[in-house]
Amino acid sequence: MNPSSIPALETAESLPFDLMRVPGLGHLFRWRYARPLLQAPLLVLSIIMILHGLFGPTLAPKNLATTLSWLHFRGVLVLVLLCAGNFFCLACPFMLVRQAARRFFKPRFNWPRALRNKWISVGLFVLILFTYELFDLWSSPWWTAWLIVAYFLSVLVVDGFFKHASFCKFVCPIGQFNFVASTLSPFEVKVREQDVCTRCHTKDCIRGRREPVSDLVTIRGCELALFQPSKVGNMDCTFCLDCVHACPHDNIGISSRLPANELMVDPIRSGIGYFSRRKDLAALAIVFTFGALLNAFGMVSPSYAVETWLGRTLHVNHEAPVLGVIFTFFLIVEPVLLLGLAAWLTRTWASSKRDLLPLAVRYTYGLVPMGFGMWLAHYCFHFLTGLYTVIPVTQNAIASLGRPLLGEPRWSLTGLPANVVQVIEIGFLMLGLAGSLVVIYGLAEDDAPDRPLRAFLPWAVVCLVLWCASMWLMFQPMEMRATMMSG
Amino acid sequence: MAGCSRPVESSDPVTVEHEISPLPARVGVATITFRLADAAGKPVTGARIAVEADMSHAGMSPVFAEAKEEQPGRYQTHLKFQMAGDWIVFLHVTLPGGKKLERQIEVSGVRPK
Numbered sequence: 001m002n003p004s005s006i007p008a009l010e011t012a013e014s015l016p017f018d019l020m021r022v023p024g025l026g027h028l029f030r031w032r033y034a035r036p037l038l039q040a041p042l043l044v045l046s047i048i049m050i051l052h053g054l055f056g057p058t059l060a061p062k063n064l065a066t067t068l069s070w071l072h073f074r075g076v077l078v079l080v081l082l083c084a085g086n087f088f089c090l091a092c093p094f095m096l097v098r099q100a101a102r103r104f105f106k107p108r109f110n111w112p113r114a115l116r117n118k119w120i121s122v123g124l125f126v127l128i129l130f131t132y133e134l135f136d137l138w139s140s141p142w143w144t145a146w147l148i149v150a151y152f153l154s155v156l157v158v159d160g161f162f163k164h165a166s167f168c169k170f171v172c173p174i175g176q177f178n179f180v181a182s183t184l185s186p187f188e189v190k191v192r193e194q195d196v197c198t199r200c201h202t203k204d205c206i207r208g209r210r211e212p213v214s215d216l217v218t219i220r221g222c223e224l225a226l227f228q229p230s231k232v233g234n235m236d237c238t239f240c241l242d243c244v245h246a247c248p249h250d251n252i253g254i255s256s257r258l259p260a261n262e263l264m265v266d267p268i269r270s271g272i273g274y275f276s277r278r279k280d281l282a283a284l285a286i287v288f289t290f291g292a293l294l295n296a297f298g299m300v301s302p303s304y305a306v307e308t309w310l311g312r313t314l315h316v317n318h319e320a321p322v323l324g325v326i327f328t329f330f331l332i333v334e335p336v337l338l339l340g341l342a343a344w345l346t347r348t349w350a351s352s353k354r355d356l357l358p359l360a361v362r363y364t365y366g367l368v369p370m371g372f373g374m375w376l377a378h379y380c381f382h383f384l385t386g387l388y389t390v391i392p393v394t395q396n397a398i399a400s401l402g403r404p405l406l407g408e409p410r411w412s413l414t415g416l417p418a419n420v421v422q423v424i425e426i427g428f429l430m431l432g433l434a435g436s437l438v439v440i441y442g443l444a445e446d447d448a449p450d451r452p453l454r455a456f457l458p459w460a461v462v463c464l465v466l467w468c469a470s471m472w473l474m475f476q477p478m479e480m481r482a483t484m485m486s487g
Numbered sequence: 488m489a490g491c492s493r494p495v496e497s498s499d500p501v502t503v504e505h506e507i508s509p510l511p512a513r514v515g516v517a518t519i520t521f522r523l524a525d526a527a528g529k530p531v532t533g534a535r536i537a538v539e540a541d542m543s544h545a546g547m548s549p550v551f552a553e554a555k556e557e558q559p560g561r562y563q564t565h566l567k568f569q570m571a572g573d574w575i576v577f578l579h580v581t582l583p584g585g586k587k588l589e590r591q592i593e594v595s596g597v598r599p600k
Contacts, residue, residue, distance in 0.1 A: 061545045061546065063545070136543075389545065414546075477600070479570070
């Protein structure tokens, strides 16, 4: 399937809504320094979080590093991804530091060909989930601050040696989370008229705008190797707007689209290839989906009973091996069993001509909405129930400097009642389930046009199993402990 | 659960022992009893104890209470643990002479209801 055969929204009668055409907003995004303008406040905030994490109160609920990282940043991130797009990557503070560093140190190497995939970032994604549980990052301002510092250093090292946006495309775990989640976003950076691109000979959107004589790049093109005319969807797009600034024809917008539609189709995508042939991307989708349940499992009471039981059974006192077993079950055993069985049933019942592994890879993307529903439910629970806690924590931080400019901390401020938030959580989970079922049916229709229902059913059951598990998790009593193995 | 609380700042000779009921602590109201004694083991009377309980993770507001002296040197307060998990109870003690002490008690693994 080529891009032109993707169900298009932009007919003459219904042009997509384009954020770049919104007065004010369009001017801002077209401004060359729009990105630094958005990055600067987040950089300042990051520095405050690092300083407060290292030198402020050691108690997590009174520290800006933990409060902003584990409540507000995660909550705002998923809501912006759901309602708009990958705007966090646009305002990423790490890239501002990288950009400043590149004025002094020019990278010399291209990212190794063998590593041009998502395997490293999948590993780092799992590592972050693992260290989050092992070191109880949510309860440690000090570790949280060092995590942010480590992020800045990693960006500087990787992008200090390697050209383009190697860190964003091949390393950054937050970026991969955003890429996967943004496949469900309602906005996408895309060309307005393909004809304009067909007539374009300079291809500035990918090559960068250059000086006519010296051929020096004055405005860079896409650093993530996404060639706009054949770019499909949001995967790997950081919304950096380099292509917007480089395009001499003002032919790139931030257009509305049908969320998740890109998961139902399998065209060749610029900078990515075919989804159905990318086992690394499918592994990322699996970690994204099953990791959502795993991450939520770590905060409810039954997880402690499971850990204690495993510790006794394995005769170990340390948490790491026990967590290793739990992670192996959630991220390898469970997906292999569920997806393998569903793929086998699809192949048998619907007489799909694909082999088992390609079949499983293709349908795995259908689980992404379910996973995103769980991340939304989980992160919004923390964000909304602790919504106002940033106020007293900030008041306290300022008061500790000797001048209570914002008044004495109002510790009674918390957030929305848990029973209200629970309704919202259920809504997100329902939305995720509905999205997954729609995507999977779309895949089934394409895969087995004669028997779509037979291809659909096994995967629908997988979605229902995950949805039931998610609902069960949401109704478990929350229990946040930093002493898991104590019984 | 009974034990000596950890001094946060000073190495004052006043010892603070505490006891929590029910044991193990559960979500809901818990009664915490403190016993203050001087270096000679005599009860410290007339002290003012402000209690603050925090969870170990962000997003929860602290719980505040005052401990009342029930018997000489024996102070009691009721705290509502709103969520299962790890709690840290801070004592801000003002002795009769005006001297202030800070103590910290870790209440790990408060169970669900």
